[in-house]
Amino acid sequence: TDYLDPVSKDNFFTYFQQSLQGKTIQAEEKIMLHNESNFTWLQISFIAHYAENGKLIGVSIGATAIDAKRKMEQLQAKYLQSLDELAWNSSHILRAPVANMMGILQLLQETNIALDDTERAQFLKHLSSEVKRVDTVIKDMVAKARKDLEN
CATH class of the missing domain: 1.10.287 (Helix Hairpins)
Incomplete structure (x- = not known):
């Protein structure tokens, strides 16, 4: 999260909290990366993973750059x-x-x-x-x- 602008950081934590509640998140976000002056579009996913006993193991977070897709x-x-x-x-x-x-x-x-x-x-x-x-x-x-x- 050190690399995210304040708005993107807030969204990140919101998505993370939702995924901890078992919700799968798929979002497209315009994010300004740390020490940059330009925004980049990312497709972000947050997926909760559970053990066989139903206990939360963790959350996987994926990010794919989609600037070219957005420009198209x-x-x-x-x-x-x-x-x-x-x-x-x-x-x-x-x-x-x-x-x-x-x-x-x-x-x-x-x-x-x-x-x-x-x-x-x-x-x-x-x-x-x-x-x-x-x-x-x-x-x-x-x-x-x-x-x-x-x-």
């Missing part, structure tokens, strides 16, 4: 959040300009409506504007996703 879980959580944002953006932010482009194209292809050159040019200008808007949204989404994953 955090990366997966960020990845899932980015996917959720991408799905939302796709269905909301991208949908409007795509719907506008589809409407403009439908009007330009309509044979029942006579469009003069000025009107046709105006529709093409709007279509071009919507294409640029979609391009900007996609670039922003990709840049944000990359930034989120790098952090």
Whole structure:
């Protein structure tokens, strides 16, 4: 216990006392080891062992470093959040300009409506504007996703 920070030491003794009462403890703890400035994640187990007569022999304590596991879980959580944002953006932010482009194209292809050159040019200008808007949204989404994953 000399190597544990005060909070981790308190948790250690709590788990130890619970194991003395016959409870098996499995916990994941963020612990600052002695003389270090960084925390490390450990999976800790406390298991009471008994003799054949039922008398407590002792408690085994196991600790496994799980920093890599925790970092992977955090990366997966960020990845899932980015996917959720991408799905939302796709269905909301991208949908409007795509719907506008589809409407403009439908009007330009309509044979029942006579469009003069000025009107046709105006529709093409709007279509071009919507294409640029979609391009900007996609670039922003990709840049944000990359930034989120790098952090």
